[in-house]
Amino acid sequence: MSDLHYSSSPQFSETERTAVYRAINERRDMRHFAGGQVPEDVLLRLLRAAHHAPSVGMMQPWRFIRVQSRPMRERIHALIEQERQRTAEALGERKDEFMKLKVQGVLDAAEVLVITMPPGREAHVFGRRTLPEMDIASAACAVQNMWLAARAENLGLGWVSLFDPEALARLLQMPKGAHPLGVLCLGPVQAFYAEPMLQQEKWARRMPLQDMLMDEVWAQESSLDASALHTSK
Amino acid sequence: MSDLHYSSSPQFSETERTAVYRAINERRDMRHFAGGQVPEDVLLRLLRAAHHAPSVGMMQPWRFIRVQSRPMRERIHALIEQERQRTAEALGERKDEFMKLKVQGVLDAAEVLVITMPPGREAHVFGRRTLPEMDIASAACAVQNMWLAARAENLGLGWVSLFDPEALARLLQMPKGAHPLGVLCLGPVQAFYAEPMLQQEKWARRMPLQDMLMDEVWAQESSLDASALHTSK
Numbered sequence: 001m002s003d004l005h006y007s008s009s010p011q012f013s014e015t016e017r018t019a020v021y022r023a024i025n026e027r028r029d030m031r032h033f034a035g036g037q038v039p040e041d042v043l044l045r046l047l048r049a050a051h052h053a054p055s056v057g058m059m060q061p062w063r064f065i066r067v068q069s070r071p072m073r074e075r076i077h078a079l080i081e082q083e084r085q086r087t088a089e090a091l092g093e094r095k096d097e098f099m100k101l102k103v104q105g106v107l108d109a110a111e112v113l114v115i116t117m118p119p120g121r122e123a124h125v126f127g128r129r130t131l132p133e134m135d136i137a138s139a140a141c142a143v144q145n146m147w148l149a150a151r152a153e154n155l156g157l158g159w160v161s162l163f164d165p166e167a168l169a170r171l172l173q174m175p176k177g178a179h180p181l182g183v184l185c186l187g188p189v190q191a192f193y194a195e196p197m198l199q200q201e202k203w204a205r206r207m208p209l210q211d212m213l214m215d216e217v218w219a220q221e222s223s224l225d226a227s228a229l230h231t232s233k
Numbered sequence: 234m235s236d237l238h239y240s241s242s243p244q245f246s247e248t249e250r251t252a253v254y255r256a257i258n259e260r261r262d263m264r265h266f267a268g269g270q271v272p273e274d275v276l277l278r279l280l281r282a283a284h285h286a287p288s289v290g291m292m293q294p295w296r297f298i299r300v301q302s303r304p305m306r307e308r309i310h311a312l313i314e315q316e317r318q319r320t321a322e323a324l325g326e327r328k329d330e331f332m333k334l335k336v337q338g339v340l341d342a343a344e345v346l347v348i349t350m351p352p353g354r355e356a357h358v359f360g361r362r363t364l365p366e367m368d369i370a371s372a373a374c375a376v377q378n379m380w381l382a383a384r385a386e387n388l389g390l391g392w393v394s395l396f397d398p399e400a401l402a403r404l405l406q407m408p409k410g411a412h413p414l415g416v417l418c419l420g421p422v423q424a425f426y427a428e429p430m431l432q433q434e435k436w437a438r439r440m441p442l443q444d445m446l447m448d449e450v451w452a453q454e455s456s457l458d459a460s461a462l463h464t465s466k
Contacts, residue, residue, distance in 0.1 A: 004433050006424035009259055012385045016252035019245070020385035023253045024282045024378050026242060044442075044462045049257045051442050053377070056394060058429060058437035065447045066457070072449060087362045098359070116451075126331065126436075127394040129320045134394045136366045137373035137414065144286070144377040145257050152245045152253035161289060161360040161367045173450040181370065191239035196291060200237050203359075204291035209277075209284050214298045216305055217406040218349075224299070229277045 030156030049149035055138035057126025110187025119177030156189035263389030282382035288371035290359025343420025352410030389422035
């Protein structure tokens, strides 16, 4: 371990820190897009941000398929609509409420990127022997990087997971063992939601931070006082 | 959908955007910590950043158990050491190389936070009917938010997934159905690795971005030119 090199970057300034928190606080799962375009250099910066995510054993379990053709987008949209209906049925009493939440991004967003895990996950044991789902966690970190970078580029991103992964894999001619995790809709938006859309639509509310925290063991309340934190969106 | 409120925040400036990319590029999975402390207000800011992650159907599937006591940390460390040995055996020819990579953060880091999913995931159907792993993806986004915020606070974070989740759940007295996803080591570091530690240790290398990208379908090479992107860490 003696041959590690260290960064000589300066400390993050207060201004830089504030910008990072701003991206975290103002990132939204967008469902309304304004068409337009994402310049290729911006798109590449966002993909590069995704590719700088952490991954278990550095396995980098993410690939991105950019879908531009209208016919292919319509087929993806149809898969999503099919799953929306099935999810609505499965939700039972919240069915009508759920069906009001449209998923239009696939047709309207400037860019559609399908994130998928490549085949071969079983070859990666490092950090996954007991937690095989860690490759999914890594791919999710890649999306989160892209999401925050998109917000900083003043672009909206929505992560759609309403689809049958096997059907989407077939549609995009993926090899056996590949596993799509999301249809990412990306592009200019007229504005960002002031709060998470599902909160505005009264589907759910952000829980109090205090309720997320415990000390030492599950049942012990946290001695941290989250109410001391200044409130914000 | 007519009652959505929109944010009136100004556009992100070039300076803010650069800061977000800096956090993304300079975040590291840290294994070397310098002891010390994390002030409670900073710790709460980081936890709040995690809690501002996206989650499927806004289910917020993350809880954080802060472990301060030395005996409990030693028990967690013992679980990790046990799994390190088992992973090394499973790796076969890369065993010796793997065993050189120490995992000391649990004993040395200022803070240890165990992230776990709470029981009850099966009640959440929204966005999970066909992709049940989406709650894991959401929890991973929470960690990534905290990781980037920690970097902006000039603090290191390491995500350890080398443990038997059932044994860790028992140790921390979690209820049936809870599922720990990581032992997060957090705190001051002497410096950040200049590159990912596993790359410096020659375990793996970051793959070319171009190889991550495709157009329309799996087999079609991307028409984007990632080599046009300015290189960086």
